[in-house]
Amino acid sequence: MPEKEIQQLKKLLEKKFSVEEKRQRLKELEFAVADPDIWKKDRAEAEVKMKEYGLTKSQVEAFDAIETEKDVMDFEERFMTKNKYENVPAIISVMPGAGGQDASDWAEMLLEMYGAYAEKRNWKISKIDEDTIEIKGEDAFNILRKESGVHRLVRISPYDAKKLRHTSFALVEILPSLPKNAGDVQIPEKDIKVDFKRSSGPGGQNVNKVETAVKVVHIPTGLSASSQVERSQAQNRERAMLILKAKLIKLMEEKQETEINNLKTRVSPEWGHQIRSYVIHPYKMVKDHRTGFETSNVDEVLEGNLDGFIEAELKL
Numbered sequence: 400m401p402e403k404e405i406q407q408l409k410k411l412l413e414k415k416f417s418v419e420e421k422r423q424r425l426k427e428l429e430f431a432v433a434d435p436d437i438w439k440k441d442r443a444e445a446e447v448k449m450k451e452y453g454l455t456k457s458q459v460e461a462f463d464a465i466e467t468e469k470d471v472m473d474f475e476e477r478f479m480t481k482n483k484y485e486n487v488p489a490i491i492s493v494m495p496g497a498g499g500q501d502a503s504d505w506a507e508m509l510l511e512m513y514g515a516y517a518e519k520r521n522w523k524i525s526k527i528d529e530d531t532i533e534i535k536g537e538d539a540f541n542i543l544r545k546e547s548g549v550h551r552l553v554r555i556s557p558y559d560a561k562k563l564r565h566t567s568f569a570l571v572e573i574l575p576s577l578p579k580n581a582g583d584v585q586i587p588e589k590d591i592k593v594d595f596k597r598s599s600g601p602g603g604q605n606v607n608k609v610e611t612a613v614k615v616v617h618i619p620t621g622l623s624a625s626s627q628v629e630r631s632q633a634q635n636r637e638r639a640m641l642i643l644k645a646k647l648i649k650l651m652e653e654k655q656e657t658e659i660n661n662l663k664t665r666v667s668p669e670w671g672h673q674i675r676s677y678v679i680h681p682y683k684m685v686k687d688h689r690t691g692f693e694t695s696n697v698d699e700v701l702e703g704n705l706d707g708f709i710e711a712e713l714k715l
Contacts, residue, residue, distance in 0.1 A: 416458065418458075421458060422459055425452070425455045425459055428448055429452065453710070454713065485538060488540060489574070490645065493513075501567045502569060513532070514532060517539075520536055522536030522539060523535040527642070528625045528626055528627050546709075547573045550569050550676075553565075553677070554678075564681070574645040577641045579641065597610050613635040615640055617647060625642075672688070675687045675688060690708070690712060
């Protein structure tokens with residue numbers, strides 16, 4: 400591609416990704432994180448600004464390094480999702496794999512780990528369903544989105560009377576929390592199946608008396624979402640539908656489809672290879688198989704110390 404056309408594409412990217420605004424923001428952040436007082440007064444705020452500084456700097460530097468058509472394509476692929484879901488809350492679901500009680504316990508441990516990570520960042524956490532939470536914080540979805548995938552645990556099972564070593568798997572799904580006005584995503588009613596059940600969590604006097612919990616299923620694909628956190632059936636249905644829409648949008652992006660109606664093939668969970676292993680026995684090690692980042696401080700990781708893994712993921 401001629402140099403002139405590359406420069407034209409670069410100008411379009413500059414406008415699309417608000418690069419000049421990000422340059423100005425980068426100067427502000429650089430000044431802020433260099434101030435020692437912010438680290439003394441509010442370390443959590445300082446860490447948030449430091450994270451934003453790193454993300455903004457990486458985008459500006461990647462833009463400045465564009466010289467070829469491939470550079471243009473790589474830049475778009477790397478930052479398109481981030482730009483689209485900037486400052487959006489994250490919905491985290493963790494589903495156990497085969498393995499009975501061990502796998503279920505591992506899924507609960509992972510959900511608690513992400514909750515602890517959010518607490519360390521002073522992010523707001525709310526429960527949506529037994530296996531799903533929503534995390535609200537500055538750019539939460541973009542920071543956490545690469546945690547999606549299969550997580551593997553190796554340990555001496557607390558449920559095995561013989562104290563044998565067991566391997567458990569759980570699937571982590573990170574979705575953007577769509578706004579209530581996400582009306583541009585239309586799902587035909589004939590493609591939706593709705594089930595109701597009694598809520599098992601807090602929710603007032605109607606709990607266990609009225610079927611307020613809702614599960615919605617997209618029949619053509621088999622994708623489903625549920626909510627039991629709201630007080631009314633209508634509110635839970637609305638929230639479950641928003642989560643389902645997020646799942647369908649993600650599937651559309653993966654399959655490069657432009658219409659939900661084109662997603663006719665019923666999908667099944669594709670677990671694939673694990674993205675990270677947590678080994679507690681016979682040695683202690685957590686290793687990310689994509690970035691190579693690892694640590695022997697397994698307990699700290701399970702208590703929410705994910706900074707090293709998150710930072711390594713953001714560089715992918």
